[in-house]
Amino acid sequence: MKQSQRQFPPDSVGLVQPQTLHCDQPLLLANGRQLDGYDLVFETYGQLNRDKTNAVLICHALSGNHHAAGFHTAEDQKPGWWDNYIGPGKPIDTDHFFVVSPNNIGGCHGSTGPRSINPQTGKPWGADFPNLRVRDWVETQVFLADHLGIEQWAAVIGGSLGGMQAMRWALEYPGRLRHCVAIASAMKLTAQNIAFNETARQAILSDPHFFDGDYAARDSYPKKGLSVARMIGHITYLSDDGMGQKFGRELRSGSFERGTDEPVEFEVESYLRHQGDAFSQRFDANTYLLMTKALDYFDLAREYDNDPIAAFRHARCRFLVIAFTTDWRFSPLRSREIVDALIGANRAVSYAEIDSHFGHDAFLIPNRRYSDVFRRYMLNICRESP
Amino acid sequence: MKQSQRQFPPDSVGLVQPQTLHCDQPLLLANGRQLDGYDLVFETYGQLNRDKTNAVLICHALSGNHHAAGFHTAEDQKPGWWDNYIGPGKPIDTDHFFVVSPNNIGGCHGSTGPRSINPQTGKPWGADFPNLRVRDWVETQVFLADHLGIEQWAAVIGGSLGGMQAMRWALEYPGRLRHCVAIASAMKLTAQNIAFNETARQAILSDPHFFDGDYAARDSYPKKGLSVARMIGHITYLSDDGMGQKFGRELRSGSFERGTDEPVEFEVESYLRHQGDAFSQRFDANTYLLMTKALDYFDLAREYDNDPIAAFRHARCRFLVIAFTTDWRFSPLRSREIVDALIGANRAVSYAEIDSHFGHDAFLIPNRRYSDVFRRYMLNICRESP
Numbered sequence: 215m216k217q218s219q220r221q222f223p224p225d226s227v228g229l230v231q232p233q234t235l236h237c238d239q240p241l242l243l244a245n246g247r248q249l250d251g252y253d254l255v256f257e258t259y260g261q262l263n264r265d266k267t268n269a270v271l272i273c274h275a276l277s278g279n280h281h282a283a284g285f286h287t288a289e290d291q292k293p294g295w296w297d298n299y300i301g302p303g304k305p306i307d308t309d310h311f312f313v314v315s316p317n318n319i320g321g322c323h324g325s326t327g328p329r330s331i332n333p334q335t336g337k338p339w340g341a342d343f344p345n346l347r348v349r350d351w352v353e354t355q356v357f358l359a360d361h362l363g364i365e366q367w368a369a370v371i372g373g374s375l376g377g378m379q380a381m382r383w384a385l386e387y388p389g390r391l392r393h394c395v396a397i398a399s400a401m402k403l404t405a406q407n408i409a410f411n412e413t414a415r416q417a418i419l420s421d422p423h424f425f426d427g428d429y430a431a432r433d434s435y436p437k438k439g440l441s442v443a444r445m446i447g448h449i450t451y452l453s454d455d456g457m458g459q460k461f462g463r464e465l466r467s468g469s470f471e472r473g474t475d476e477p478v479e480f481e482v483e484s485y486l487r488h489q490g491d492a493f494s495q496r497f498d499a500n501t502y503l504l505m506t507k508a509l510d511y512f513d514l515a516r517e518y519d520n521d522p523i524a525a526f527r528h529a530r531c532r533f534l535v536i537a538f539t540t541d542w543r544f545s546p547l548r549s550r551e552i553v554d555a556l557i558g559a560n561r562a563v564s565y566a567e568i569d570s571h572f573g574h575d576a577f578l579i580p581n582r583r584y585s586d587v588f589r590r591y592m593l594n595i596c597r598e599s600p
Numbered sequence: 601m602k603q604s605q606r607q608f609p610p611d612s613v614g615l616v617q618p619q620t621l622h623c624d625q626p627l628l629l630a631n632g633r634q635l636d637g638y639d640l641v642f643e644t645y646g647q648l649n650r651d652k653t654n655a656v657l658i659c660h661a662l663s664g665n666h667h668a669a670g671f672h673t674a675e676d677q678k679p680g681w682w683d684n685y686i687g688p689g690k691p692i693d694t695d696h697f698f699v700v701s702p703n704n705i706g707g708c709h710g711s712t713g714p715r716s717i718n719p720q721t722g723k724p725w726g727a728d729f730p731n732l733r734v735r736d737w738v739e740t741q742v743f744l745a746d747h748l749g750i751e752q753w754a755a756v757i758g759g760s761l762g763g764m765q766a767m768r769w770a771l772e773y774p775g776r777l778r779h780c781v782a783i784a785s786a787m788k789l790t791a792q793n794i795a796f797n798e799t800a801r802q803a804i805l806s807d808p809h810f811f812d813g814d815y816a817a818r819d820s821y822p823k824k825g826l827s828v829a830r831m832i833g834h835i836t837y838l839s840d841d842g843m844g845q846k847f848g849r850e851l852r853s854g855s856f857e858r859g860t861d862e863p864v865e866f867e868v869e870s871y872l873r874h875q876g877d878a879f880s881q882r883f884d885a886n887t888y889l890l891m892t893k894a895l896d897y898f899d900l901a902r903e904y905d906n907d908p909i910a911a912f913r914h915a916r917c918r919f920l921v922i923a924f925t926t927d928w929r930f931s932p933l934r935s936r937e938i939v940d941a942l943i944g945a946n947r948a949v950s951y952a953e954i955d956s957h958f959g960h961d962a963f964l965i966p967n968r969r970y971s972d973v974f975r976r977y978m979l980n981i982c983r984e985s986p
Contacts (some may be wrong), residue, residue, distance in 0.1 A: 245859065246860060409835045420825070438802075446803060449799065458791050472632070473632035475632050488804065510866065
């Protein structure tokens with residue numbers, strides 16, 4: 215099929231093309247190391263208005279990238295990861311907003327990361343790529359905003375790890391955003407969350423094809439370790455209820471007949487293995503380690519005497535906080551802590567707790583109330599004068 | 601220290617010694633295969649009375665074994681796995697009961713299992729050891745009861761997978777037990793539970809030292825895979841709250857100071873890795889696979905038209921069901937399903953839902969109300985005439 219023949223849905227942004235911005239200024243990282251320069255791949259959807267007041271920044275989560283909406287080719291079966299919520303007439307309405315969606319550095323989809331060539335050695339960075347913290351991403355996003363001439367975002371928006379970036383923007387660059395939308399996020403991870411991340415990392419680190427992160431140079435890849443890591447993650451992004459409704463105890467093959475030795479396979483097992491396999495083919499193991507560490511390390515109020523209220527007093531924007539009832543990895547409790555701290559800091563915050571069976575993944579999935587609340591909040595942003 | 605010098609606590613059963621029972625009758629397994637014979641290692645605590653009416657059977661869970669109480673040597677630092685609940689004056693009171701605690705076949709602590717020699721080949725069974733179902737264990741326990749001359753157990757008791765065995769006893773041999781105590785158990789696993797088990801299995805299967813289960817013959821061992829499997833399990837046996845209280849975000853080493861590249865390690869990471877390592881040194885990977893499969897396959901009512909009420913109508917004993925509030929792997933919901941089915945089947949059931957921060961592990965840990973309820977229930981068994 216020729217691209218011109220493909221009919222995209224009317225609420226799709228249609229064909230999109232990534233751009234690359236090169237930064238040749240050194241970036242001093244939170245951990246003291248320095249990147250001499252970096253590439254930032256990003257996509258944009260919609261039109262920047264003359265006053266440059268309608269720009270929205272999308273911050274992605276652990277396994278996300280810059281391709282948040284639309285299609286790269288007419289043959290693409292799947293649109294970008296947040297296509298349910300970005301497009302004409304959708305909550306992040308590209309008829310009104312100019313949407314900017316970068317791939318974070320440290321990632322594996324074009325922005326400088328462990329797969330990139332380390333200019334000092336001429337070889338892929340691999341495990342030697344610096345550990346990043348959420349604030350480092352914010353710095354690169356500031357560079358991107360400057361490049362695009364965007365002095366102030368109408369909103370900085372993110373789910374999960376993306377919400378952490380949005381909140382960090384609100385504290386570090388209070389004058390540069392009018393709204394912060396933190397969805398299914400948290401001010402810091404719990405011990406259980408860190409424990410799941412560490413177990414996933416151990417699955418990767420203990421794969422003999424990992425070679426201490428130097429797998430690329432050895433033409434190897436820790437596929438199985440990354441697959442197990444993803445399986446762990448995937449279960450925890452779904453809810454017990456949701457999995458029960460989707461899979462129950464349905465068998466994919468085999469039987470429980472007495473006297474049969476036929477191996478039994480449950481649907482949920484086959485599904486999970488498929489998810490793990492597919493992910494391990496498209497994602498980079500060093501990036502997975504880096505992203506989970508950034509999640510673990512994030513602690514919004516650490517540098518504010520561990521006082522979230524004191525932290526949020528630095529913010530000047532308004533906030534929308536959204537959580538999902540069955541999300542146990544970033545539970546509504548964590549979102550309510552954000553809300554409570556914002557109220558304590560006398561900041562305007564709207565909070566919606568959405569009923570959903572889809573656990574943490576709910577922030578990606580169509581949901582009537584979520585969509586309505588999100589759309590109305592964003593529409594009001596369009597109507598306000600900056 | 602000489603054994604004679606060691607003072608055991610007065611409520612300990614003290615020094616105990618495992619015994620081995622050999623069965624040379626063939627055991628036809630649920631999957632149609634046959635074991636030509638097997639060894640059963642077990643311990644006993646307390647004295648069997650003249651009428652043999654005071655015997656209690658302990659069924660162990662995934663990683664348990666026959667050593668449920670007391671000490672094997674005077675030097676042992678740790679007693680058996682359920683020492684908190686078995687001993688003089690404890691809920692399973694050895695002043696009143698004769699307690700029998702076998703290691704299940706398929707295990708790795710002396711009873712015939714994947715580490716044993718397959719008489720047909722003269723080599724360790726390894727992965728060729730037959731898949732077992734809960735009912736197979738019940739059959740071996742019947743053989744043990746017959747050997748000990750126990751026509752009817754005062755109670756068959758188990759937590760988790762052990763509770764599944766206790767319930768299977770109640771349905772298959774209704775005349776041979778007066779009480780069934782199912783703690784932190786379920787009539788069948790949920791999809792989420794199966795998913796966690798499958799992920800743990802994949803961690804083992806993808807370890808190149810696993811050699812399709814034939815590691816013993818190759819002088820190898822899938823230590824890292826088993827360690828990751830245990831880490832996955834361990835997180836899910838604890839509660840979010842409990843982990844938060846025990847570890848929070850405490851650091852074991854490193855620092856979050858700006859500009860420091862020192863690697864950060866959270867306490868919870870180090871703890872989990874230690875748990876995984878220690879477990880992988882004392883447990884057998886093929887046994888882990890076999891036990892998790894037995895858990896997944898168990899479905900109390902499968903052969904009763906999937907009707908738990910119809911299933912429990914076969915039982916004649918009384919039931920005690922106990923669940924723990926923060927247990928999300930075998931949640932109180934699952935225990936309430938057992939209770940509801942028992943009520944539907946017009947069977948006597950007592951149910952206690954115990955407040956605890958310890959998740960699924962709570963069934964092993966001292967807890968005042970759990971202990972009180974359990975003790976009183978068991979005391980009443982002593983007083984009744986069989």
